[in-house]
Amino acid sequence: NAGVTQTPKFRVLKTGQSMTLLCAQDMNHEYMYWYRQDPGMGLRLIHYSVGEGTTAKGEVPDGYNVSRLKKQNFLLGLESAAPSQTSVYFCASSYSPGARGQPQHFGDGTRLSIL
Amino acid sequence: RKEVEQDPGPFNVPEGATVAFNCTYSNSASQSFFWYRQDCRKEPKLLMSVYSSGNEDGRFTAQLNRASQYISLLIRDSKLSDSATYLCVVKSGVTGGGNKLTFGTGTQLKVEL
Numbered sequence A: 001n002a003g004v005t006q007t008p009k010f011r012v013l014k015t016g017q018s019m020t021l022l023c024a025q026d027m028n029h030e031y032m033y034w035y036r037q038d039p040g041m042g043l044r045l046i047h048y049s050v051g052e053g054t055t056a057k058g059e060v061p062d063g064y065n066v067s068r069l070k071k072q073n074f075l076l077g078l079e080s081a082a083p084s085q086t087s088v089y090f091c092a093s094s095y096s097p098g099a100r101g102q103p104q105h106f107g108d109g110t111r112l113s114i115l
Numbered sequence B: 001r002k003e004v005e006q007d008p009g010p011f012n013v014p015e016g017a018t019v020a021f022n023c024t025y026s027n028s029a030s031q032s033f034f035w036y037r038q039d040c041r042k043e044p045k046l047l048m049s050v051y052s053s054g055n056e057d058g059r060f061t062a063q064l065n066r067a068s069q070y071i072s073l074l075i076r077d078s079k080l081s082d083s084a085t086y087l088c089v090v091k092s093g094v095t096g097g098g099n100k101l102t103f104g105t106g107t108q109l110k111v112e113l
Helices: none
Strands: A004-007 A010-013 A019-025 A031-038 A042-051 A054-057 A064-067 A073-078 A087-094 A110-114 B004-006 B011-014 B019-025 B032-038 B044-050 B055-057 B060-065 B070-075 B084-093 B099-103 B107-112
Touching: A004 A087, A019 A031, A019 A087, A031 A073, A042 A064, A042 A073, A042 B099, A073 A087, B004 B084, B011 B019, B019 B084, B019 B107, B032 B060, B032 B070, B044 B055, B044 B060, B070 B084
Parallel strands: A010 A110, B011 B107
Antiparallel strands: A004 A019, A019 A073, A031 A042, A031 A087, A042 A054, A064 A073, A087 A110, B004 B019, B019 B070, B032 B044, B032 B084, B055 B060, B060 B070, B084 B099, B084 B107
8 A cells, every 4th residue: 555655756857847736646535735844834735625626725726736637646836946945845635524524644755956 | 923833942862751842722612632743854744643632642642622722742751763844734624615734834843771
């Protein structure tokens, strides 16, 4: 049972380059999320999806785009990378959070450095 | 004021000690509460949910005080393997439906010999 899988695990980009982070989950979860984690900031929600074909902005969406073409996959795109986007990115998934107490399951993160 | 606040620590305790962390939240309409554990350079993992009546899981006890808007985590008989960062997480509703999770910045625990 793989759970939530993120690829790649590490990446170094130059300013202005683009890339896509892939998240895949095999738990048939409806909800998927992308977070970034920076020192002293905690996890901050970038974008999320409540189901296949739908996406919504989170707390810090600028500079990122997402797509949820298939239920099991959630892609995070950086169109023109900036040094401020250097961070650790976590994907998570969960059943509908309408049910009280539903936890989120996290992937093991992508460490992205923008030079 | 941050929505979820935690003392960043670090809390340095000897093996076998009892240690407690508190977390305060600002949204009185928050619905659900969790403690996650995050090891260095790893992903957050759910430690336990926090229920209104308080709940226990082995050496770990979680408490919720809605009136004062704080959550606590008590770890008894600390083990070296308990060394990690503990994240307080609060689920709240948002305008238009749905809800969101807000993460605290975490409290670092170091258990020493």
